Amino acid sequence: MRKGIRLILKLQLEGEDEPAHDFAASSIQAVREMLETGAPFHPALELTIRSIKEDTDWEDDEENPA
Amino acid sequence: MSPRGSRRSGLASYLVLIGVLALAWYLGKIPGLPGPETVIPKIKNLGTSIPSLEAARTLVPDVPVIGTFLPDEKATPGIPPPASSAGGLPDMPVKPKPRQTTFQGCPPEGDGGDPELNLLKNRVDEGDYAPVTFEAIAGLTWPEDVERRDRENWQPQDRAFIEKYEGIPVVVEGYIVMARESGPESTNCHGTESDMVDWHVWFTKNPNDDRSVAIITETTPRVRANHKWTIQLLKAHAIEPRAPVRISGWLFFDPEHPEHLGDTRGTLWEIHPIMQIEIFVDGRWVPLDELAG
Numbered sequence: 001m002r003k004g005i006r007l008i009l010k011l012q013l014e015g016e017d018e019p020a021h022d023f024a025a026s027s028i029q030a031v032r033e034m035l036e037t038g039a040p041f042h043p044a045l046e047l048t049i050r051s052i053k054e055d056t057d058w059e060d061d062e063e064n065p066a
Numbered sequence: 067m068s069p070r071g072s073r074r075s076g077l078a079s080y081l082v083l084i085g086v087l088a089l090a091w092y093l094g095k096i097p098g099l100p101g102p103e104t105v106i107p108k109i110k111n112l113g114t115s116i117p118s119l120e121a122a123r124t125l126v127p128d129v130p131v132i133g134t135f136l137p138d139e140k141a142t143p144g145i146p147p148p149a150s151s152a153g154g155l156p157d158m159p160v161k162p163k164p165r166q167t168t169f170q171g172c173p174p175e176g177d178g179g180d181p182e183l184n185l186l187k188n189r190v191d192e193g194d195y196a197p198v199t200f201e202a203i204a205g206l207t208w209p210e211d212v213e214r215r216d217r218e219n220w221q222p223q224d225r226a227f228i229e230k231y232e233g234i235p236v237v238v239e240g241y242i243v244m245a246r247e248s249g250p251e252s253t254n255c256h257g258t259e260s261d262m263v264d265w266h267v268w269f270t271k272n273p274n275d276d277r278s279v280a281i282i283t284e285t286t287p288r289v290r291a292n293h294k295w296t297i298q299l300l301k302a303h304a305i306e307p308r309a310p311v312r313i314s315g316w317l318f319f320d321p322e323h324p325e326h327l328g329d330t331r332g333t334l335w336e337i338h339p340i341m342q343i344e345i346f347v348d349g350r351w352v353p354l355d356e357l358a359g
Contacts, residue, residue: 019170
């Protein structure tokens, strides 16, 4: 039986970077590479990265309640 | 001859000279210059490029573009004070140009995202704050098409609508019902330390209103660097006693999170950045800094 699932990941990355350097672009690229690098360890699963984008929503932050 | 007569005589000589040159050009007596048969049709064609002045006005709305972001030493040089409208938003066709600074290596446009948005959030200039009612901001509308869109993708008429109000320096009375640090964002170069994140301050009309009807007001790292504000200070003097608060700052439109309307905010209009916080204590408005001890 062929199965499929769509996952929503919520990651938080921190690291050192130059202040003006585009941290969002470089960290998104890094996560893409992490996923692509790890995918061959699970050849039975076909991975498609549909989108990775920054979550700018800190307004209703459940992990950081007031 | 009097000096005034001498000036008139000189002016007449210049006019005669210009007339002679114009006649010579018209008759084709000046080599190297395109003649009237070349130039005049081009001038006539200008009229077909811009059908009417009124049409041109729809392409370039009569609203100042505040996104020039040139450094400006004084907050409002030559800007007339806004016309009062008894608590409503003032008519202010010419807005002060935002002034920004680089803060801890973070440029005013941030490290990505919407640079135009970040430049507005990172302004540090003081304004001539116009007293307006809470309702004047809470009741302000916006074009739906601007939601979740970067400013560079806004339609000119939508941009004109927002810019009619955005950038007005306002002072509003109300209550703070909640305040907390926000998270890393492009505006602040994704800094994670407390001195590099905004604070979200939920501001309401009445002391016990829910934040679903609040105006989001935000303090920024660059402005807080000049103050002694802390979240604890806000809680102790404004939130817990529900004391009346007066917030001064810049009217700003944040298109990013319409999904929170009626949940964690009442409007997409914000006061951002907050430039001054005053608490009503013992019959007078006291800057929060004075309560820092």
